[in-house]
Amino acid sequence: xxxxxxxxxxxxxxxxxxxxxxxxxxxxxxxxxxxxxxxxxxxxxxxxxxxxxxxxxxxxxxxxxxxxxxxxxxxxxxxxxxxxxxxxxxxxxxxxxxxxxxxxxxxxxxxxxxxxxxxxxxxxxxxxxxxxxxxxxxxxxxxxxxxxxxxxxxxxxxxxxxxxxxxxxxxxxxxxxxxxxxxxxxxxxxxxxxxxxxxxxxxxxxxxxxxxxxxxxxxxxxxxxxxxxxxxxxxxxxxxxxxxxxxxxxxxxxxxxxxxxxxxxxxxxxxxxxxxxxxxxxxxxxxxxxxxxxxxxxxxxxxxxxxxxxxxxxxxxxxxxxxxxxxxxxxxxxxxxxxxxxxxxxxxxxxxxxxxxxxxxxxxxxxxxxxxxxxxxxxxxxxxxxxxxxxxxxxxxxxxxxxxxxxxxxxxxxxxxxxxxxxxxxxxxxxxxxxxxxxxxxxxxxxxxxxxxxxxxxxxxxxxxxxxxxxxxxxxxxxxxxxxxxxxxxxxxxxxxxxxxxxxxxxxxxxxxxxxxxxxxxxxxxxxxxxxxxxxxxxxxxxxxxxxxxxxxxxxxxxxxxxxxxxxxxxxxxxxxxxxxxxxxxxxxxxxxxxxxxxxxxxxxxxxxxxxxxxxxxxxxxxxxxxxxxxxxxxxxxxxxxxxxxxxx
Amino acid sequence: xxxxxxxxxxxxxxxxxxxxxxxxxxxxxxxxxxxxxxxxxxxxxxxxxxxxxxxxxxxxxxxxxxxxxxxxxxxxxxxxxxxxxxxxxxxxxxxxxxxxxxxxxxxxxxxxxxxxxxxxxxxxxxxxxxxxxxxxxxxxxxxxxxxxxxxxxxxxxxxxxxxxxxxxxxxxxxxxxxxxxxxxxxxxxxxxxxxxxxxxxxxxxxxxxxxxxxxxxxxxxxxxxxxxxxxxxxxxxxxxxxxxxxxxxxxxxxxxxxxxxxxxxxxxxxxxxxxxxxxxxxxxxxxx
Numbered sequence: 001x002x003x004x005x006x007x008x009x010x011x012x013x014x015x016x017x018x019x020x021x022x023x024x025x026x027x028x029x030x031x032x033x034x035x036x037x038x039x040x041x042x043x044x045x046x047x048x049x050x051x052x053x054x055x056x057x058x059x060x061x062x063x064x065x066x067x068x069x070x071x072x073x074x075x076x077x078x079x080x081x082x083x084x085x086x087x088x089x090x091x092x093x094x095x096x097x098x099x100x101x102x103x104x105x106x107x108x109x110x111x112x113x114x115x116x117x118x119x120x121x122x123x124x125x126x127x128x129x130x131x132x133x134x135x136x137x138x139x140x141x142x143x144x145x146x147x148x149x150x151x152x153x154x155x156x157x158x159x160x161x162x163x164x165x166x167x168x169x170x171x172x173x174x175x176x177x178x179x180x181x182x183x184x185x186x187x188x189x190x191x192x193x194x195x196x197x198x199x200x201x202x203x204x205x206x207x208x209x210x211x212x213x214x215x216x217x218x219x220x221x222x223x224x225x226x227x228x229x230x231x232x233x234x235x236x237x238x239x240x241x242x243x244x245x246x247x248x249x250x251x252x253x254x255x256x257x258x259x260x261x262x263x264x265x266x267x268x269x270x271x272x273x274x275x276x277x278x279x280x281x282x283x284x285x286x287x288x289x290x291x292x293x294x295x296x297x298x299x300x301x302x303x304x305x306x307x308x309x310x311x312x313x314x315x316x317x318x319x320x321x322x323x324x325x326x327x328x329x330x331x332x333x334x335x336x337x338x339x340x341x342x343x344x345x346x347x348x349x350x351x352x353x354x355x356x357x358x359x360x361x362x363x364x365x366x367x368x369x370x371x372x373x374x375x376x377x378x379x380x381x382x383x384x385x386x387x388x389x390x391x392x393x394x395x396x397x398x399x400x401x402x403x404x405x406x407x408x409x410x411x412x413x414x415x416x417x418x419x420x421x422x423x424x425x426x427x428x429x430x431x432x433x434x435x436x437x438x439x440x441x442x443x444x445x446x447x448x449x450x451x452x453x454x455x456x457x458x459x460x461x462x463x464x465x466x467x468x469x470x471x472x473x474x475x476x477x478x479x480x481x482x483x484x485x486x487x488x489x490x491x492x493x494x495x496x497x498x499x500x501x502x503x504x505x506x507x508x509x510x511x512x513x514x515x516x517x518x519x520x521x522x523x524x525x526x527x528x529x530x531x532x533x534x535x536x537x538x539x540x541x542x543x544x545x546x547x548x549x550x551x552x553x554x555x556x557x558x559x560x561x562x563x564x565x566x567x568x569x570x571x572x573x574x575x576x577x578x579x580x581x582x583x584x585x586x587x588x589x590x591x592x593x594x595x596x597x598x599x600x601x602x603x604x605x606x607x608x609x610x611x612x613x614x615x616x617x618x619x620x621x622x623x624x625x626x627x628x629x630x631x632x633x634x635x636x637x638x639x640x641x642x643x644x645x646x647x648x649x
Numbered sequence: 650x651x652x653x654x655x656x657x658x659x660x661x662x663x664x665x666x667x668x669x670x671x672x673x674x675x676x677x678x679x680x681x682x683x684x685x686x687x688x689x690x691x692x693x694x695x696x697x698x699x700x701x702x703x704x705x706x707x708x709x710x711x712x713x714x715x716x717x718x719x720x721x722x723x724x725x726x727x728x729x730x731x732x733x734x735x736x737x738x739x740x741x742x743x744x745x746x747x748x749x750x751x752x753x754x755x756x757x758x759x760x761x762x763x764x765x766x767x768x769x770x771x772x773x774x775x776x777x778x779x780x781x782x783x784x785x786x787x788x789x790x791x792x793x794x795x796x797x798x799x800x801x802x803x804x805x806x807x808x809x810x811x812x813x814x815x816x817x818x819x820x821x822x823x824x825x826x827x828x829x830x831x832x833x834x835x836x837x838x839x840x841x842x843x844x845x846x847x848x849x850x851x852x853x854x855x856x857x858x859x860x861x862x863x864x865x866x867x868x869x870x871x872x873x874x875x876x877x878x879x880x881x882x883x884x885x886x887x888x889x890x891x892x893x894x895x896x897x898x899x900x901x902x903x904x905x906x907x908x909x910x911x912x913x914x915x916x917x918x919x920x921x922x923x924x925x926x927x928x929x930x931x932x933x934x935x936x937x
Contacts, residue, residue: 059831060845086897098905101747110840169698196893202838217703344703410740465845467829482822482832513829518847518869582795583870586829 057489058438062447063463064113065092065391066208066272066435067224067310067383072118072186073210074176076387077126080403083389084127085116085190089197089205091390099399100388101406108394108519109463112442113204114197116190117224120209120239121247124186125176129161135182139174178238178246187238191231198230200443207231207444209239211271213249218342220278223254224310228268228448236265250290252298255305270451272381274310276360277318278341281351284360284376286367299367299375308451311357311458311639312382312433314393314401319605319639320358323349328543330527330607330635334430334460343419361642362531362539365599368646369533379454379496379641380603382433382461393461395634396574398431398614405429409622412615412630427630431614432460436638438467438494454496454641462636464523465515468495468604470643472502474509474588484513484586495603496641501648507594508645512546513586514606514638521608522581523549524565524635528589531642532600546589549582549609567610569633574612574620581609601642608636686724688717696720759907763899772888772895779891782838783883785854788818789832790825793871797826805865805872812862818876821862830870836881846870 070084071077082100091097094110118124129136129146136142145161161170176183190207197205206226213221227234240257241247248254251273258269276283285294292298311318316336325331339346353359357380364376384391385401392399399406405416405426416426436457439450450456457466467485471492478487488494488511499508516523525548531541545562548554556562568577591602612620613634619626626632696716700708708716736742763771772779792805808824815821822832830845843851846868853866857877865872888895 059834059837060841063844086901090897090901097901098908109844112844196897202840408740463844465829480827482828484827484829515829516869518843518845518850578869584793584795584828584830586827 056440057485058440061436061457061465062112062204062439062442063434063436063459064111064115064204064447065383066115066117066206066226066381067210067274067313067385068114068116068389068391069118069210069385069387070116070389071127072124072190073387074119074122074125076118076389076402081387081389085118085193085389086197087389088116088391089114089193089203093197093203097390099390099406100403101408103399103406105390105392105397105399107391108397110203111391113206113437113447114391115206115208115224115226116194117208117210118190119212120241121212121243122170122176123209123239124182124189125174126161128176128182128186133182135180136174139171141171142174175243177243178241183238188235191234195231198444200441202442204442204444204447206447207234211240211242211254213242213251213254214341215249215282216280216340217344218340219280219282219345220275220341221249221251221273221282222275223251223271223273223306225254225258226270226272226448226451228445229265230444233265233267237261252290252292252301255301258305268448268452269305270307270448271305272308272310273306274313274383274385275315275318275341276309276355276357277316277336278339279351279355280340280345280347281354284354284363286354286363294367294375296371296373299371299373302375303373303377306378307454308381308456308641309357309360309378310383310385310435311380312430312460313385314429314432315385316428316430317432317460318356320356321352324352324356324359325541325543328529328541330543330605330637333635333637334432336424336428338422338424339419343417343421343424346421358529358531358541359539361601362533362541365531365533365601365644366537366539368599369537374644377644379451379456380458380639381435381437381451381456382458382639383435384433393431393433395431395461395612395614395636396617398617400426401429407618407621409618409624412618412622412624412626425630427615427626430460434459434461434463436463436466455494457495457638457640459638460634460636462520462608462638463517464520464606464608464638466604466606466638466640467511467513468640468643469493469511470497470499470508470602470645471511472499472506472508474511474590476588478511479513479586479588484511487511493643495643497643499643499645502594502596502645507591508602508643509588509590510546510602510604510643511588512604514547514584514604516581516583516608521576521611521636522578522583523585524581524607524609525549525562526585526587527605527607528602529605530591530593530600530602532595532598534598535595542593543605544589547585547587549585550580551582565609567633569610569612569616571612571616571632572620574616576609576611578609597647599647600645602645603642604638604640606638610635686721688720692720693717759900759903761900761903763896763903768892768895768899769888771899772891775895777885779886779894780883781886782840783855784836784838784879784881785842785877786835786837786879787833787854788821788876788878789830789834790821790874791828791830791871792865792873793826793828795871801872802865805874809862809864809874812874815862815876818862818878821874821876825874826871828870836879846873 068088069076070088071081072084080100087097091107092111092114094107096104096106099105129142132146137146176186194205194207207229208224208226211223211225215221240254242249254271258271261267261269273283282289288294317334320328320331321335321337322332337347353363360376364374368374384393386392387402388399400411405411411426414426415423416429417424436459437447437450438455439446467488469488469492473491478484481487492511493499510528512526514523514526526546528544528546529541530544531539534540548562549565554563566580568579610633613632615626615630616632618624697708697713700712700716730736792801794801797804812821839851842854850866850868854875857863857875859877859880862874862876864874866875
């Protein structure tokens with residue numbers, strides 16, 4: 001008889017004899033494959049009878065969106081998005097809606113939270129104009145456009161308005177800007193939509209906006225501002241804008257606005273930057289910005305307000321670039337590296353290290369040695385940046401980034417941006433991503449607090465559940481329990497945390513557990529990415545494979561390289577099977593190369609087996625032939641916030 | 650967004666837009682007289698301003714005349730293309746015009762202020778739509794095919810038989826396989842359970858009797874034995890509890906219906922004929 005069966009019978013016997021019932025310890029006795037029953041000796045350690053007693057960590061992560069535009073965003077509205085914040089929330093809660101091009105659309109599974117983040121500049125203008133708002137029509141130019149519309153030349157009016165806005169001749173007096181009634185009404189309406197949709201415990205509709213700083217000819221410095229607060233506080237100040245006279249393009253001024261808001265209302269806000277990949281070297285400066293040096297003050301203010309970074313979204317994934325991480329075989333993933341946001345200035349290789357998250361995490365530690373604060377000590381999330389009025393990130397249900405990309409047979413071949421600098425095709429737009437938080441409950445406050453402590457991770461749209469803990473005492477037995485998270489929180493810090501005071505002779509150890517998306521693809525592998533500053537002060541990085549699927553038949557080769565998991569994707573049918581990989585990976589890993597005198601960060605990256613990309617679904621559904629070079633498969637992934645190790649001074 | 654609701658304005662605007670789309674296809678800044686291409690001064694200024702924005706200096710005379718030449722060329726070829734009817738078979742043109750039209754005509758008129766009686770009637774007609782999900786508290790033990798292969802099911806069934814007389818669930822805590830799926834969950838609604846275990850698991854869980862070990866039920870992670878400690882049934886919510894949601898849903902349906910009505914009115918102007926294609930392998934003419 002096998003030991004495991006013996007144990008089963010023994011435990012079954014225990015189970016029917018309540019008086020003798022032991023309260024099992026959380027460690028040491030859990031394993032049923034290979035260990036014998038002598039482990040039962042640890043039964044005499046007695047935690048409380050109820051395994052829930054004292055438990056205050058979440059059972060499941062909350063999946064959401066922190067970056068959604070609606071018709072209230074000037075660009076989205078003018079180019080054809082008609083859906084507003086209320087539509088976005090309805091969609092997120094799982095209700096079917098009709099898209100901007102008249103197509104019925106429904107999310108496969110509801111989201112747990114959503115932040116509508118319309119552009120704060122000229123917020124709400126177009127809808128009010130089209131509805132004949134008298135405050136706007138008091139202006140002669142606006143009246144002329146409106147009359148043009150009334151006279152049957154609506155399309156012409158729209159083009160004139162967009163042109164005027166983009167060449168700077170838009171009449172400033174009718175621009176929707178802070179302090180005006182139109183702006184105020186729009187902001188109140190955004191808040192009202194969130195208040196209506198917010199259902200604590202079930203769905204959090206979080207207040208927010210996007211501050212859309214764009215410098216030079218379109219270098220992207222955008223940030224989303226996220227509120228912890230309800231409408232009673234958020235309504236007390238109009239959002240920060242970038243255009244004069246009220247606004248500024250400089251993030252330093254945004255942080256001042258955030259400070260002023262908290263001061264005035266007693267509320268809480270944080271900022272999430274995105275698309276460093278389109279900033280042309282400006283997102284993560286190390287020397288200077290806006291003519292001012294990157295100094296101790298910049299570092300501490302940025303670290304204070306910018307707790308998270310949106311690392312993956314429709315306009316590319318910015319974890320790292322193949323040029324920056326030549327030894328990372330998974331680095332070449334959904335890269336957008338041709339130019340800035342408007343594709344008016346081409347990319348130069350030296351810009352890259354100031355654009356990608358991993359290099360920023362590294363440079364941040366370097367700056368910390370100079371200033372005492374790490375300006376780039378951020379956690380990670382993903383989101384969509386959809387301009388549709390609803391979030392779209394599912395490969396088999398992707399409605400694109402803008403209205404022009406809603407499903408149709410031609411989108412796989414159309415340009416998304418085309419200038420004399422270069423072309424980005426619509427097929428390059430990614431169906432990504434999600435912001436995931438380990439919040440203690442589904443409320444605005446708990447989600448915000450999890451964001452503040454960076455207990456978050458990013459996914460490219462998949463709903464993996466990923467736990468990641470760092471400590472000094474994790475051992476393999478910790479994963480052989482029914483509650484690895486309990487060991488994780490008890491013996492270490494979760495993602496986003498800090499390790500200090502390395503005990504003599506010990507290396508940091510990490511407990512990582514990944515469950516595949518419950519209706520998604522199996523997992524290929526779990527990796528831990530370590531970045532550190534070496535004794536010479538140079539940045540270093542290394543990727544470790546720490547757990548992988550099909551482990552009974554798949555071993556690293558002599559050079560330590562883990563072979564590919566393979567692929568089951570049938571491109572013609574846009575289908576795959578879960579016959580490779582594993583549904584769950586869990587392990588404890590200790591850093592084999594640890595030096596307690598050197599700063600380091602560690603984050604986990606979990607990679608799925610290959611699945612059909614949205615382009616494959618399009619080709620299959622519309623029966624169109626994709627051009628050469630169109631990527632048809634994808635390896636979806638999750639990236640946790642890092643855990644940082646800081647040596648004693 | 651405030652919506653224009655005066656019927657007269659609505660009518661004028663809609664009529665005007667139809668005129669715009671059907672009869673006015675000129676680009677901005679050009680005037681239409683047959684066989685004349687007029688580039689208005691304002692359009693020349695706009696081109697110069699756009700140039701300056703991109704290049705940070707005004708265009709030279711040669712550059713400006715190049716821009717104007719391009720605009721003239723575009724007009725000439727555009728008009729010739731229209732004459733040949735090249736716009737008619739082009740899916741991109743068609744879709745773009747459709748989007749423009751929809752953008753300009755949608756959301757112009759619908760009721761946003763229903764009274765209570767309307768909402769109550771709507772609420773009553775919705776059946777179980779406004780119900781609170783059932784909540785389930787349960788324990789689960791996983792038998793993983795990844796770890797046990799085909800033995801997983803045998804082990805699960807055997808363990809269930811062994812646990813037949815169990816009087817409380819905590820005793821099976823250490824059976825089954827290591828997983829970071831929670832082993833005991835309290836008071837979760839079905840949506841939350843589905844978010845963790847998937848839809849098949851939730852469907853099977855609904856049929857399980859509380860108070861004893863049952864299963865195995867299947868998820869993508871493997872086979873689960875489950876013990877339901879408590880099941881709070883769902884209930885229909887009272888109108889007062891969901892008034893806001895009912896109102897939102899009612900308005901939303903009004904909006905969709907109003908937009909559809911615009912289309913229906915336009916559709917009435919056309920006779921639509923759809924021919925049935927011949928099935929593959931048959932002759933269109935049929936046999937005599």
